[in-house]
Amino acid sequence: MSRLIEAKGLSAGFGGTDVLSGVDFHIDGGEIVTVVGPNGSGKSTLMRMLVGALSPRAGRITRMPGLRLGYVPQRLSIDPTLPLSVSRFLDLPRPAGRAAKAAMLERVGISALADRPLAGLSGGQYQRALLARALLVDPHLLILDEATQGMDQRGSADFYALIATLREEMGTAVLMVSHELHVVMSASDRVVCLNGHVCCEGAPEIVSSAPEYRALFGTGTHGALALYRHEHDHSHDHDHHHGHGHDHGDRHHHDHGAALDKTGTDN
Numbered sequence: 001m002s003r004l005i006e007a008k009g010l011s012a013g014f015g016g017t018d019v020l021s022g023v024d025f026h027i028d029g030g031e032i033v034t035v036v037g038p039n040g041s042g043k044s045t046l047m048r049m050l051v052g053a054l055s056p057r058a059g060r061i062t063r064m065p066g067l068r069l070g071y072v073p074q075r076l077s078i079d080p081t082l083p084l085s086v087s088r089f090l091d092l093p094r095p096a097g098r099a100a101k102a103a104m105l106e107r108v109g110i111s112a113l114a115d116r117p118l119a120g121l122s123g124g125q126y127q128r129a130l131l132a133r134a135l136l137v138d139p140h141l142l143i144l145d146e147a148t149q150g151m152d153q154r155g156s157a158d159f160y161a162l163i164a165t166l167r168e169e170m171g172t173a174v175l176m177v178s179h180e181l182h183v184v185m186s187a188s189d190r191v192v193c194l195n196g197h198v199c200c201e202g203a204p205e206i207v208s209s210a211p212e213y214r215a216l217f218g219t220g221t222h223g224a225l226a227l228y229r230h231e232h233d234h235s236h237d238h239d240h241h242h243g244h245g246h247d248h249g250d251r252h253h254h255d256h257g258a259a260l261d262k263t264g265t266d267n
Protein backbone atom coordinates (compact mmCIF):
# COMPACT_ATOMS: atom_id res chain seq x y z
CA MET A 1 0.00 0.00 0.00
CA SER A 2 1.36 3.39 -0.92
CA ARG A 3 2.66 5.72 1.74
CA LEU A 4 0.91 9.04 1.31
CA ILE A 5 2.74 11.08 3.94
CA GLU A 6 5.68 10.28 6.14
CA ALA A 7 6.93 12.69 8.78
CA LYS A 8 10.03 12.20 10.89
CA GLY A 9 11.11 14.08 13.99
CA LEU A 10 8.71 16.98 13.53
CA SER A 11 8.97 19.88 15.92
CA ALA A 12 6.89 23.03 15.94
CA GLY A 13 6.61 26.09 18.07
CA PHE A 14 5.47 29.68 18.14
CA GLY A 15 7.76 32.36 19.50
CA GLY A 16 9.54 30.89 22.48
CA THR A 17 7.03 28.11 23.04
CA ASP A 18 7.50 24.57 21.83
CA VAL A 19 4.25 22.93 20.79
CA LEU A 20 5.42 19.66 19.26
CA SER A 21 8.70 17.83 19.44
CA GLY A 22 10.05 14.68 17.83
CA VAL A 23 6.79 13.62 16.20
CA ASP A 24 6.93 10.72 13.75
CA PHE A 25 3.81 10.19 11.69
CA HIS A 26 2.72 8.34 8.60
CA ILE A 27 -0.46 7.51 6.73
CA ASP A 28 -0.94 5.03 3.93
CA GLY A 29 -3.46 4.86 1.09
CA GLY A 30 -6.98 3.98 2.23
CA GLU A 31 -6.25 4.16 5.97
CA ILE A 32 -8.42 5.91 8.54
CA VAL A 33 -6.25 7.47 11.22
CA THR A 34 -7.52 9.56 14.12
CA VAL A 35 -5.43 11.97 16.14
CA VAL A 36 -6.64 12.57 19.68
CA GLY A 37 -5.22 14.77 22.41
CA PRO A 38 -6.24 17.42 24.92
CA ASN A 39 -6.87 21.03 23.96
CA GLY A 40 -3.66 22.73 22.96
CA SER A 41 -1.77 19.46 22.49
CA GLY A 42 -0.71 20.38 18.96
CA LYS A 43 -3.24 18.47 16.85
CA SER A 44 -4.12 21.33 14.52
CA THR A 45 -0.47 22.34 14.37
CA LEU A 46 0.41 18.83 13.17
CA MET A 47 -2.37 18.93 10.54
CA ARG A 48 -1.18 22.31 9.30
CA MET A 49 2.36 21.00 8.91
CA LEU A 50 1.16 17.89 7.09
CA VAL A 51 -0.79 19.96 4.56
CA GLY A 52 2.12 22.37 4.15
CA ALA A 53 0.46 25.41 5.71
CA LEU A 54 3.09 25.63 8.44
CA SER A 55 6.80 24.85 8.30
CA PRO A 56 8.21 22.56 10.96
CA ARG A 57 11.03 23.91 13.11
CA ALA A 58 12.77 20.60 12.73
CA GLY A 59 12.11 17.31 11.02
CA ARG A 60 11.11 16.26 7.57
CA ILE A 61 7.84 15.62 5.76
CA THR A 62 7.76 13.44 2.67
CA ARG A 63 4.65 13.39 0.53
CA MET A 64 3.86 10.93 -2.23
CA PRO A 65 4.63 12.63 -5.57
CA GLY A 66 1.42 14.08 -6.97
CA LEU A 67 -0.41 13.70 -3.66
CA ARG A 68 -3.83 15.37 -3.74
CA LEU A 69 -4.98 16.58 -0.34
CA GLY A 70 -8.47 17.61 0.70
CA TYR A 71 -8.31 19.66 3.88
CA VAL A 72 -11.19 20.71 6.11
CA PRO A 73 -9.54 23.10 8.57
CA GLN A 74 -10.73 23.68 12.10
CA ARG A 75 -11.26 27.34 11.37
CA LEU A 76 -11.74 29.08 8.10
CA SER A 77 -11.44 32.82 8.10
CA ILE A 78 -14.12 33.95 5.71
CA ASP A 79 -15.65 37.33 6.22
CA PRO A 80 -19.27 36.54 7.19
CA THR A 81 -20.44 39.76 5.51
CA LEU A 82 -19.04 38.57 2.18
CA PRO A 83 -21.95 37.65 -0.12
CA LEU A 84 -20.48 34.28 -1.02
CA SER A 85 -22.81 31.52 -2.17
CA VAL A 86 -22.10 27.85 -1.52
CA SER A 87 -21.58 27.32 -5.23
CA ARG A 88 -19.05 30.14 -5.50
CA PHE A 89 -17.30 28.96 -2.37
CA LEU A 90 -16.70 25.61 -4.11
CA ASP A 91 -14.76 27.53 -6.78
CA LEU A 92 -12.15 28.58 -4.22
CA PRO A 93 -9.29 28.43 -4.74
CA ARG A 94 -9.86 26.76 -8.14
CA PRO A 95 -12.97 26.93 -10.30
CA ALA A 96 -14.82 23.62 -10.40
CA GLY A 97 -17.24 22.70 -13.18
CA ARG A 98 -20.94 23.28 -12.60
CA ALA A 99 -21.81 19.61 -12.99
CA ALA A 100 -19.00 18.51 -10.68
CA LYS A 101 -20.15 20.97 -8.02
CA ALA A 102 -23.77 19.87 -8.27
CA ALA A 103 -22.78 16.20 -8.06
CA MET A 104 -20.61 16.82 -5.01
CA LEU A 105 -23.27 18.81 -3.19
CA GLU A 106 -25.67 15.96 -3.88
CA ARG A 107 -23.14 13.51 -2.53
CA VAL A 108 -22.69 15.36 0.75
CA GLY A 109 -26.44 15.89 1.10
CA ILE A 110 -26.82 19.65 0.57
CA SER A 111 -27.83 19.82 -3.09
CA ALA A 112 -30.64 22.27 -2.36
CA LEU A 113 -28.26 24.81 -0.87
CA ALA A 114 -26.04 25.67 -3.86
CA ASP A 115 -27.26 29.25 -4.15
CA ARG A 116 -27.61 29.99 -0.48
CA PRO A 117 -25.12 32.36 1.16
CA LEU A 118 -22.41 30.42 2.94
CA ALA A 119 -22.80 32.62 5.99
CA GLY A 120 -26.44 31.54 6.36
CA LEU A 121 -25.78 27.81 6.67
CA SER A 122 -26.22 25.86 9.88
CA GLY A 123 -23.11 24.38 11.49
CA GLY A 124 -23.72 20.95 10.00
CA GLN A 125 -24.54 22.32 6.54
CA TYR A 126 -21.45 24.51 6.64
CA GLN A 127 -19.17 21.56 7.46
CA ARG A 128 -20.72 19.64 4.57
CA ALA A 129 -19.97 22.55 2.27
CA LEU A 130 -16.34 22.50 3.47
CA LEU A 131 -16.28 18.76 2.90
CA ALA A 132 -17.66 19.13 -0.63
CA ARG A 133 -14.95 21.66 -1.43
CA ALA A 134 -12.23 19.38 -0.05
CA LEU A 135 -13.54 16.42 -2.07
CA LEU A 136 -13.68 18.29 -5.37
CA VAL A 137 -9.93 17.77 -5.81
CA ASP A 138 -10.53 13.97 -5.70
CA PRO A 139 -8.07 13.65 -2.84
CA HIS A 140 -5.87 10.69 -2.03
CA LEU A 141 -6.09 11.92 1.55
CA LEU A 142 -8.89 13.79 3.28
CA ILE A 143 -7.85 15.66 6.42
CA LEU A 144 -10.64 16.66 8.79
CA ASP A 145 -9.80 18.86 11.76
CA GLU A 146 -12.69 18.78 14.24
CA ALA A 147 -15.12 18.56 11.37
CA THR A 148 -18.17 18.01 13.56
CA GLN A 149 -17.67 20.90 15.90
CA GLY A 150 -20.94 22.62 16.63
CA MET A 151 -23.03 19.65 15.53
CA ASP A 152 -25.36 17.77 17.80
CA GLN A 153 -24.79 14.08 18.42
CA ARG A 154 -27.08 12.97 15.62
CA GLY A 155 -25.52 15.47 13.23
CA SER A 156 -22.01 14.28 13.94
CA ALA A 157 -22.98 10.61 13.74
CA ASP A 158 -24.56 11.30 10.33
CA PHE A 159 -21.46 13.20 9.27
CA TYR A 160 -19.10 10.37 10.18
CA ALA A 161 -21.39 7.86 8.48
CA LEU A 162 -21.13 10.02 5.36
CA ILE A 163 -17.34 10.07 5.65
CA ALA A 164 -17.31 6.26 5.91
CA THR A 165 -19.50 5.95 2.80
CA LEU A 166 -17.44 8.43 0.80
CA ARG A 167 -14.27 6.69 1.80
CA GLU A 168 -15.62 3.39 0.53
CA GLU A 169 -16.79 4.92 -2.72
CA MET A 170 -13.70 7.01 -3.38
CA GLY A 171 -10.97 4.95 -1.69
CA THR A 172 -9.70 8.08 0.03
CA ALA A 173 -7.51 7.80 3.11
CA VAL A 174 -8.88 9.83 6.02
CA LEU A 175 -6.97 11.61 8.75
CA MET A 176 -9.11 13.19 11.43
CA VAL A 177 -8.78 15.15 14.59
CA SER A 178 -11.76 14.55 16.78
CA HIS A 179 -12.95 14.78 20.33
CA GLU A 180 -15.73 12.31 19.69
CA LEU A 181 -13.81 9.20 20.49
CA HIS A 182 -16.85 7.00 20.90
CA VAL A 183 -17.77 7.71 17.29
CA VAL A 184 -14.43 7.86 15.56
CA MET A 185 -12.16 5.46 17.39
CA SER A 186 -14.12 2.36 16.57
CA ALA A 187 -14.07 3.30 12.90
CA SER A 188 -10.33 4.04 12.82
CA ASP A 189 -7.59 1.70 11.71
CA ARG A 190 -5.14 3.54 13.91
CA VAL A 191 -5.29 6.14 16.66
CA VAL A 192 -2.46 8.51 17.50
CA CYS A 193 -2.57 10.08 20.93
CA LEU A 194 -0.76 13.40 20.96
CA ASN A 195 0.34 15.66 23.78
CA GLY A 196 3.26 17.69 22.49
CA HIS A 197 4.69 14.34 21.41
CA VAL A 198 3.16 11.01 20.42
CA CYS A 199 2.12 9.47 23.75
CA CYS A 200 0.89 6.23 22.28
CA GLU A 201 -0.49 4.93 19.04
CA GLY A 202 -2.00 1.82 17.59
CA ALA A 203 -5.32 0.10 17.09
CA PRO A 204 -8.20 1.79 18.96
CA GLU A 205 -8.40 -0.89 21.63
CA ILE A 206 -4.68 -0.68 22.25
CA VAL A 207 -4.71 3.08 22.65
CA SER A 208 -7.84 3.23 24.78
CA SER A 209 -6.29 0.88 27.32
CA ALA A 210 -2.83 2.46 27.27
CA PRO A 211 -1.78 4.09 30.53
CA GLU A 212 -0.59 7.23 28.70
CA TYR A 213 -4.00 7.64 27.12
CA ARG A 214 -5.78 7.08 30.40
CA ALA A 215 -3.55 9.53 32.16
CA LEU A 216 -4.69 12.14 29.64
CA PHE A 217 -8.32 11.28 29.20
CA GLY A 218 -9.24 9.12 32.15
CA THR A 219 -9.79 12.07 34.44
CA GLY A 220 -10.17 15.79 34.34
CA THR A 221 -11.26 16.24 30.76
CA HIS A 222 -14.84 16.94 31.78
CA GLY A 223 -16.08 14.27 29.45
CA ALA A 224 -15.21 16.18 26.30
CA LEU A 225 -13.63 12.91 25.35
CA ALA A 226 -16.08 10.12 25.86
CA LEU A 227 -14.23 6.94 26.51
CA TYR A 228 -14.35 4.32 23.87
CA ARG A 229 -14.58 1.61 26.48
CA HIS A 230 -15.62 1.69 30.07
CA GLU A 231 -13.66 -0.07 32.69
CA HIS A 232 -13.90 -0.15 36.40
CA ASP A 233 -10.31 -0.21 37.50
CA HIS A 234 -9.69 3.47 37.05
CA SER A 235 -11.51 6.59 37.96
CA HIS A 236 -13.00 9.02 35.54
CA ASP A 237 -15.75 11.50 35.78
CA HIS A 238 -19.00 9.68 35.08
CA ASP A 239 -21.07 12.80 35.44
CA HIS A 240 -19.89 14.25 32.20
CA HIS A 241 -20.27 11.57 29.61
CA HIS A 242 -22.23 12.98 26.75
CA GLY A 243 -25.17 10.85 25.81
CA HIS A 244 -23.74 7.46 25.20
CA GLY A 245 -25.12 5.43 28.05
CA HIS A 246 -25.53 2.31 25.98
CA ASP A 247 -22.91 0.19 27.60
CA HIS A 248 -22.21 1.63 31.00
CA GLY A 249 -21.23 -0.93 33.50
CA ASP A 250 -21.70 -4.01 31.42
CA ARG A 251 -18.41 -4.26 29.59
CA HIS A 252 -15.37 -5.50 31.38
CA HIS A 253 -11.99 -5.94 29.88
CA HIS A 254 -9.05 -7.83 31.23
CA ASP A 255 -6.38 -7.16 28.71
CA HIS A 256 -4.53 -4.33 30.40
CA GLY A 257 -1.17 -6.05 30.55
CA ALA A 258 -1.26 -6.85 26.87
CA ALA A 259 -1.49 -3.19 25.99
CA LEU A 260 1.50 -2.11 28.00
CA ASP A 261 4.27 -3.44 25.85
CA LYS A 262 2.61 -2.29 22.63
CA THR A 263 2.26 1.36 23.49
CA GLY A 264 4.51 3.81 21.77
CA THR A 265 5.98 1.23 19.46
CA ASP A 266 3.08 0.23 17.31
CA ASN A 267 3.48 1.37 13.74
Ligand SMILES: Nc1ncnc2c1ncn2[C@@H]1O[C@H](COP(=O)(O)OP(=O)(O)OP(=O)(O)O)[C@@H](O)[C@H]1O
Pocket residue numbers: 014019037038039040041042043044045046074
Ligand atom coordinates in the same frame (compact mmCIF):
# COMPACT_ATOMS: atom_id res chain seq x y z
N1 LIG B 1 -0.41 30.80 15.17
C1 LIG B 1 -0.11 30.58 16.45
N2 LIG B 1 0.57 31.46 17.19
C2 LIG B 1 0.89 31.24 18.49
N3 LIG B 1 0.54 30.12 19.16
C3 LIG B 1 -0.15 29.20 18.48
C4 LIG B 1 -0.51 29.35 17.11
N4 LIG B 1 -1.20 28.25 16.70
C5 LIG B 1 -1.26 27.45 17.77
N5 LIG B 1 -0.64 28.01 18.84
C6 LIG B 1 -0.49 27.40 20.18
O1 LIG B 1 0.02 26.09 19.99
C7 LIG B 1 -0.57 25.19 20.91
C8 LIG B 1 -1.19 24.03 20.15
O2 LIG B 1 -2.28 24.50 19.38
P1 LIG B 1 -3.14 23.55 18.44
O3 LIG B 1 -4.20 24.40 17.82
O4 LIG B 1 -2.24 22.79 17.56
O5 LIG B 1 -3.75 22.56 19.52
P2 LIG B 1 -4.95 21.51 19.36
O6 LIG B 1 -4.45 20.24 19.94
O7 LIG B 1 -5.44 21.49 17.97
O8 LIG B 1 -6.01 22.14 20.36
P3 LIG B 1 -7.63 22.14 20.37
O9 LIG B 1 -8.06 20.76 20.76
O10 LIG B 1 -7.93 23.14 21.43
O11 LIG B 1 -8.09 22.55 19.00
C9 LIG B 1 -1.58 26.00 21.71
O12 LIG B 1 -1.00 26.35 22.95
C10 LIG B 1 -1.81 27.22 20.85
O13 LIG B 1 -2.13 28.32 21.64
